[in-house]
Every structure is written in structure tokens, then in C-alpha cells.
Amino acid sequence: MQLPELFEEKMKKLLGTEYEDFLAGYEKERHQALRVNPAKISAEEFLRISPFTLEPVPWAKNGFYYGTEDRPGRHPWHEAGVYYIQEPSAMSVAELAGVQPGDRVLDLCAAPGGKSTQLAAAMEGKGLLVSNEIHPARAKILSSNIERMGILNAVVTNEAPERLAPHFPAFFDRIVVDAPCSGEGMFRKEEQAVSQWSQDNVDLCAKRQQDILEEAAKMLRPGGVLVYSTCTFAPEEDEESIVRFLLKHPEFSVKKTEAYEGFAPGRPEWVKLTDEEKESVSVERLEAVLASVKDTFRLWPHKLNGEGHYAAVLEKADGNQGEELSTLRIEKTERKNRKNGKSSGKSGVVSAEAEAWKLYREFAADTLVHGHEGIPMLYGEQLYLLPCELNLEGLRVLRPGLHLGTVKKNRFEPAHALALALKAEDVKRSVSYGSDSREIRAWLSGESLEGSDGRGWTLVQTDGFSLGWGKQAGGILKNHYPKGLRKQ
Structure with a gap:
């Protein structure tokens, strides 16, 4: 592989005697992996019946390397959402988030959906997952992958972080920021990343990452956890991004997290700050922040079976929680109105949404044994089931929860998403x-x-x-x- 000359010079200076091992990593065979969807099958059962040659990914609960001769993307199980094909190093990020069932989770830069679907698996259908992607075409791919995996509690948005933040002030328990980056860690996987590389792009990405982190910080509740990740080796986008953010935000700190085998520590000695940045805090504070970078993670292709990644787990201090935490409170009166099929306007007037819900209930009585809990919402002719009462006004929303189906001339046609969220025992x-x-x-x-x-x-x-x-x-x-x- 022909690497950019300036990139090679830079990495040689950074790595010193380790550079030859790093360079030799590009000659290694690239590892591919899939992640079993526990909503469909347990990892243990999948291993028992799988036609593929599988070895566990050490840092991913449901992750498995598959053999070079395997073609899981062509198998019908892929279309059924039984697994998600995902780069193995990328599986580390959602694991580090430590998501629990019932959490409120934001995946801020979510396409194509690997990390979102992994977060959803940890949530076990409980809580709220907001999966956001700023680019419309990529947001559609994200939405289709959420559908394929049969996820019940996800809302997919297509927004810039600065437009999303006012809707979710100090709301989320966990936020994942898999930031857009220069992609140096993907050189083995994507030739386009090599041809597009430049130091100017590295610097541009680093600036953009600071802007994204600023908005993410606004949406994390006190005591919450933010996982920042990139798929690049550039210190400007990795350790420096974390240090700059922490210097501006004393309420955040690096959360010491157990490393998996092959994970290398962050490199504070690679951080370069301006004199102004150094003078903005005390010497003690600066030294403490730099030292904490050792508790972030670098995933090197020459040290483990995966591509290049960087990850940092940050925790927001538990402060005064008397402030308004969310615009998404579930209002009991409104929920009652929705369930009773009344509009929120004039008393006793049945809304189009209520009519749609009635048609769905007729379909359900004929077809379903078990349905799903949630709050019905009609978007045009499309009926969705929201995981909780959401104020989505003014946001570009691709998927406001589980898509139940379409209302067509006084009849109901079930959605493909609903089928993928059901099992045989749920239907007649x-x-x-x-x-x-x-x-x-x-x-x-x-x-x-x-x-x-x-x-x-x-x-x-x-x-x-x-x-x-x-x-x-x-x-x-x-x-x-x-x-x-x-x-x-």
C-alpha cells in the first residue's frame, strides 16, 4: 500500500522505534467481524447453529471474527437482522459506554448504524435511543439498519448537533460521539481514505470535533458518561481534542476504565498546545489533564486484530440537578388522551391519529398475539410507536420510534419494520x-x-x-x- 509521504514522515517521528512494526501492520490480513443481535438470538445459540467459522472479538460481548471464506452479508440471516457486520475495533466504542437497560442514550454521529445497533442491544428494548446523522443520505442508511435489527426504542434524526442540543438540555445518561475524522485508521480498509488524506484535513477535522463536543456536553446530564472516538491516529484529533475539551470544561474528567488486551494507552507527550491554552489554567490543572490522557485508549492494527481507533471515556461531574433536565417529559394527561383516541384539541373530537390507531388495533386483533408498548403518533399516513412522549417539533426526523404501518383508504398495511420486530410467538x-x-x-x-x-x-x-x-x-x-x- 502506498501511504501519503507526509503521513509516513509524521508517524515515523511519533512512533520512533515502533514505526517499523506499525508499517508492517499494513501487510497483515485485514480482520472482518460480525456482531450477533441478542434481540434475535443469543450468542451461545448462534455459535451452535452458525454456518460460519467464528472466533470471539475480545472486547465485544456479541462480536465474532469470521473466516475469509465466509460471506455473511449474502446470507438470508443478514436480511433478518440476526447480526450486523462491523469492523472489530469499532465494536469497542459502544462497549466502553457501559449502557444499561432503561438509559437515555444519544449516538450523535451515528451512520451507518454499527454503534447505534450495538447500544440498542445493550438497552434490551428499554429506555430511549436517539440516533442522529447530519448527512441525509447516510441518515437513510442508518434508519434502514435500525429497522433491519428490529429495534423498538430508537428515534432517528437528521440534524446538526447545534440544532439537536436545544431539544435535549442535560438529558442523556450516555452519549457516544464517533466523530468525523481524517480516517487514518481506515487506510487498510478504504483506499479513498488514503487518497483524501492531508494535514489540512486533519486540522479541519480537529476543529469540527471541538464544535461537536461542545454541543454534546450540553446534552449530557450531570453524572453522565460521554464516549469520544475516532478512527484516526492523528494526535490533533485524538489526545489533543480531549485535552482541549477538558481544559474548557472542568466539569468533565477522563473516567478510568479497564483496558482490554491489546489496547494501548493514550499519549500525552504527543499533545501540542498553544501558549494561550497553557496559560488558561493552572499548572497543576494542566498537568492533571495531560496525565489523565493515559487513561484513554489507542487501538493499533499491529497490536490487535482490528483497524486503527481512538477512544476516551469522559464523565460529567454530578452537579445541581434542580435545573430542567429535559423537554421530553412524559405528560400523563397527554398520554391518556392518545390512548383514548382523543385529539389534544376540542374535547370529544376523534383525531386522524386516533382513527389510524383504531385501524391498527383491528389489524392487531386479527394478526398479533403480542404487540409493543409505546405512544402512537401519525406522520402523514405513517403510524409509529414512540418509546416515550417526545417533543420532536422543528427537527428532521426519519424514524420516530417503531414504524407500525401505513393507513390506506380505511385499511391498515403493516410496516416491514414491524415484521422485523416480531417473533413467531407474537403473531397468529x-x-x-x-x-x-x-x-x-x-x-x-x-x-x-x-x-x-x-x-x-x-x-x-x-x-x-x-x-x-x-x-x-x-x-x-x-x-x-x-x-x-x-x-x-
Whole structure:
């Protein structure tokens, strides 16, 4: 691999005698991994039935390296959300966040969705996950991956951090900032990262990262945890970004976290500050902040089986929590109105949302054994189930919770997302075909199948994993697999 000359010179100065080992890492075979979705299957059970050659990723609870001959992206289980294909080093970030069920979590720079889906797995469907991505096209990919993994409690937004922050003041328990960066750690994986590299871009990314951290700080509650990460080696974007942020924010500190085997400590000696920055705090404070950088993490490709990453776990001091923590409080009166099918306007007037909910309930009575808890909200013709009462006014929202379906001329058509969030025991009608069967190949390409004598919406599965909806009628199982997902 031909690396940028200036990059090589810079890394040689930083690493000294270690540089040759670092350079040799580019000749190593790149490792690929997947992460099992515990909402679909346990890691133990997946290991038992998996057709792939798997070895555990040491720092990821449900992560596994797969063999070079394996093609998990082509297997029907991928479309069923049984696992997520993810770069192994990237799996470290969500693990370091220490998310618990019931937490309020923000993934601020979330596309394509690896870290969001990993955070969601730790939440076990409880609490609130806000997955945000500033770029519209990437936000759509993020939203589709949230759908594929059958996540119930996620809201997907397409916003700049400075527009998101006023909606969530001091609200989140955990925030992940996987910051846009120069991508030096991805040189083995992405040739484009090599061709686009420049020191000017490194400096630009470092400035942008400070802006993002400033907004993230506003949204973290006192006592909360913020995980900052990049996929670059540049100290300007790694240790320096953390030091500059900490010098401005004495309420934050590096949280000492146990390192996994192969994780290297941060390098405070690589931090370069201006005289003005050094003089902005006491000598003792500066020394303490620099020393704390050793408790951040560098993941080097020549020291572990993964690409280059940097991660820092920061904790916000527990201060006065008497302030208003959230604009997202669940108002009991409003929830009661929604459940009773009343509009929030004139008393006794049934809203379009209530009519949509009525149609959904009719569908549910015919099709579902078990549904999901939440608050119904109608966006145009689309009915969603919010995990809690949310004030989303003024925000660009791609997915306000679980997509239940579409209201069409006094009938309800269930969403693909709903199918992926259900299991066979949740529905009254389901069929399952082997992942290597002719039926599944035909189904994924959009063909209808031979049905039974029954009628109505039917959950179609492969090896017991939900793939989508079919509709039984006249001995035919009509295919409702989304056209945009069909295999050619």
C-alpha cells in the first residue's frame, strides 16, 4: 500500500522505534467481524447453529471474527437482522459506554448504524435511543439498519448537533460521539481514505470535533458518561481534542476504565498546545489533564486484530440537578388522551391519529398475539410507536420510534419494520423456510409463494428469524417484501 509521504514522515517521528512494526501492520490480513443481535438470538445459540467459522472479538460481548471464506452479508440471516457486520475495533466504542437497560442514550454521529445497533442491544428494548446523522443520505442508511435489527426504542434524526442540543438540555445518561475524522485508521480498509488524506484535513477535522463536543456536553446530564472516538491516529484529533475539551470544561474528567488486551494507552507527550491554552489554567490543572490522557485508549492494527481507533471515556461531574433536565417529559394527561383516541384539541373530537390507531388495533386483533408498548403518533399516513412522549417539533426526523404501518383508504398495511420486530410467538400466522431453500430465494427476489387455506397477514421467516410480511389469500402467499430490498 502506498501511504501519503507526509503521513509516513509524521508517524515515523511519533512512533520512533515502533514505526517499523506499525508499517508492517499494513501487510497483515485485514480482520472482518460480525456482531450477533441478542434481540434475535443469543450468542451461545448462534455459535451452535452458525454456518460460519467464528472466533470471539475480545472486547465485544456479541462480536465474532469470521473466516475469509465466509460471506455473511449474502446470507438470508443478514436480511433478518440476526447480526450486523462491523469492523472489530469499532465494536469497542459502544462497549466502553457501559449502557444499561432503561438509559437515555444519544449516538450523535451515528451512520451507518454499527454503534447505534450495538447500544440498542445493550438497552434490551428499554429506555430511549436517539440516533442522529447530519448527512441525509447516510441518515437513510442508518434508519434502514435500525429497522433491519428490529429495534423498538430508537428515534432517528437528521440534524446538526447545534440544532439537536436545544431539544435535549442535560438529558442523556450516555452519549457516544464517533466523530468525523481524517480516517487514518481506515487506510487498510478504504483506499479513498488514503487518497483524501492531508494535514489540512486533519486540522479541519480537529476543529469540527471541538464544535461537536461542545454541543454534546450540553446534552449530557450531570453524572453522565460521554464516549469520544475516532478512527484516526492523528494526535490533533485524538489526545489533543480531549485535552482541549477538558481544559474548557472542568466539569468533565477522563473516567478510568479497564483496558482490554491489546489496547494501548493514550499519549500525552504527543499533545501540542498553544501558549494561550497553557496559560488558561493552572499548572497543576494542566498537568492533571495531560496525565489523565493515559487513561484513554489507542487501538493499533499491529497490536490487535482490528483497524486503527481512538477512544476516551469522559464523565460529567454530578452537579445541581434542580435545573430542567429535559423537554421530553412524559405528560400523563397527554398520554391518556392518545390512548383514548382523543385529539389534544376540542374535547370529544376523534383525531386522524386516533382513527389510524383504531385501524391498527383491528389489524392487531386479527394478526398479533403480542404487540409493543409505546405512544402512537401519525406522520402523514405513517403510524409509529414512540418509546416515550417526545417533543420532536422543528427537527428532521426519519424514524420516530417503531414504524407500525401505513393507513390506506380505511385499511391498515403493516410496516416491514414491524415484521422485523416480531417473533413467531407474537403473531397468529407465520411460516418459516430454510435459509438455503428455494422458497427463501424466491421470496427475497419478490416472488409470491404457495400458501395455505387461511387468510390474512402472515409473518414470513427463515430458520425462525422474521424476514417480512406476506398476505394469505386463495391459496397464495402474496409477497410484501419491500421492492427496494429485493434480490435480483
